[in-house]
Amino acid sequence: EDQVTQSPEALRLQEGESSSLNCSYTVSGLRGLFWYRQDPGKGPEFLFTLYSAGEEKEKERLKATLTKKESFLHITAPKPEDSATYLCAAPSGAGSYQLTFGKGTKLSVIP
């Protein structure tokens, strides 16, 4: 069964304290790994797509990386506005029509 597991469930950081979020997956024949940001009461906002091991994508203070078994979302010098839940997902099922999501990491950045 395809699974996507995120850790930690919650993370509190001081403003400026860099850290990483983890997304491990057991999806046969990975066809992409997606990262999203979700603010309370809103739909997930797409951040990155990674397709192959060794690939990296950056956006402001965020950098996503991919290995053969997991992906990391690195947050450098976070600010309070980076507080949100971060979700990762991978296509699964026949035809890759389904997206299997992790449960997310709730990030809180304290001023």
Place this chain on the structure above:
Amino acid sequence: SQTIHQWPATLVQPVGSPLSLECTVEGTSNPNLYWYRQAAGRGLQLLFYSVGIGQISSEVPQNLSASRPQDRQFILSSKKLLLSDSGFYLCAWNRQGTEAFFGQGTRLTVV
């Protein structure tokens, strides 16, 4: 550019009442369309997806149904709501195997 509209944003319905949530996509044709439900601490659960007009795949047995009467319109319905139907409902679209883009969600409370 593509946009996705989902309404209403919030809804309070009594047990046993019907439900109709609507989602439309602009700026693209023949998208894959999805309905997800998000419950606290449980992540995103795929309910239905559609790869074309009139084509609906159901992932979770329940008293909900979906329909796609037009290429860019996706409707989530119920004849009689249960308390357990409460949650945050999200519509999304994508191309096969690529990242999905989400609407802003509908917070449904069944009382």
